[in-house]
Amino acid sequence: MTVENLHATDEDTERTAPALPDGIDLERALEAILMVADEPMSVMTLATAVGAPVTRVKAAVDALVADFDGADGSVRRGFELREVGGGWRIYVRPEYDSVVSDYVLAQNPTRLSQAALETLAVIAYKQPISRGAIASIRAVNVDSVVRTLLGRGLITEMFTDSETGAINYGTTELLLSQLGINSIDELPKISPLLSDGTEGFDADVR
Structure with a gap:
């Protein structure tokens, strides 16, 4: 410049x-x-x-x-x-990550809201995915829900797009342990559950 x-x-x-x-x-x-x-x-x-x-x-x-x-x-x-x-x-700061994670998990034992569950599902099936893309699929603002999921340690920031600056999110090992599975690949296929096999997801998604 x-x-x-x-x-x-x-x-x-x-x-x-x-x-x-x-x-x-x-x-x-x-x-x-x-x-x-x-x-x-x-x-x-x-x-x-x-x-x-x-x-x-x-x-x-x-x-x-x-x-x-x-x-x-x-x-x-x-x-x-x-x-x-x-x-x-x-x-x-990295040295305080474990302290913050322990606090968040101990202080937030309540169940996730329906909005949080829906957002978590979008991330799980479409990861890596940006907040804007999540909002586009759900047709609502997801800022607070994404913060909640980050705070619970269920999702994480995977990388930042070098062109747009958008953070892309993915699920964590904690989610896998909570679901009792070893890999995201073990999630059930979602296409058969959708009325037309799309609704925000590609027809060939899982």
């Missing part, structure tokens, strides 16, 4: 989104947005969200990374700001 393009991008960002209200800190505003983001957020997307120049947002993101990492003697957080697939997202 040339300097001229970068300047044009900054100006376009300031025109398309309102500036932050007086008294609102840019770094804290970005932190708040990143805390609720379900997908990696590019610097451009963050800049548009807060109505700030891309150069300022990039510097603020770098400052947040250093802050969370405990640079300059500050407290190292249990989470980190990680760049994945061309965007930024907050993740639990």
Whole structure:
């Protein structure tokens, strides 16, 4: 990207989104947005969200990374700001994964909702699959349901599409153990259960 393009991008960002209200800190505003983001957020997307120049947002993101990492003697957080697939997202630090997993499983013993079961089925049969593709099949927003399934450890982020930045999900070993099977291949064929053998699934799916 040339300097001229970068300047044009900054100006376009300031025109398309309102500036932050007086008294609102840019770094804290970005932190708040990143805390609720379900997908990696590019610097451009963050800049548009807060109505700030891309150069300022990039510097603020770098400052947040250093802050969370405990640079300059500050407290190292249990989470980190990680760049994945061309965007930024907050993740639990790897050393705390087991603690978080144990907590989630212990604190959420209730059964899955019908919406969660349906979403889990889509992922199991169509994996790897992006959140957008899941939503297209179910014709509803699946953000909260996907978060629930991730929290239960039943699905996992497999990879991030290099072109779109979309995270693709798949099932985990925990799901297999809960179902009492050794492989996803042991799931029953679903096509015979559908009225026309499609309904969001390819005709030859399982």
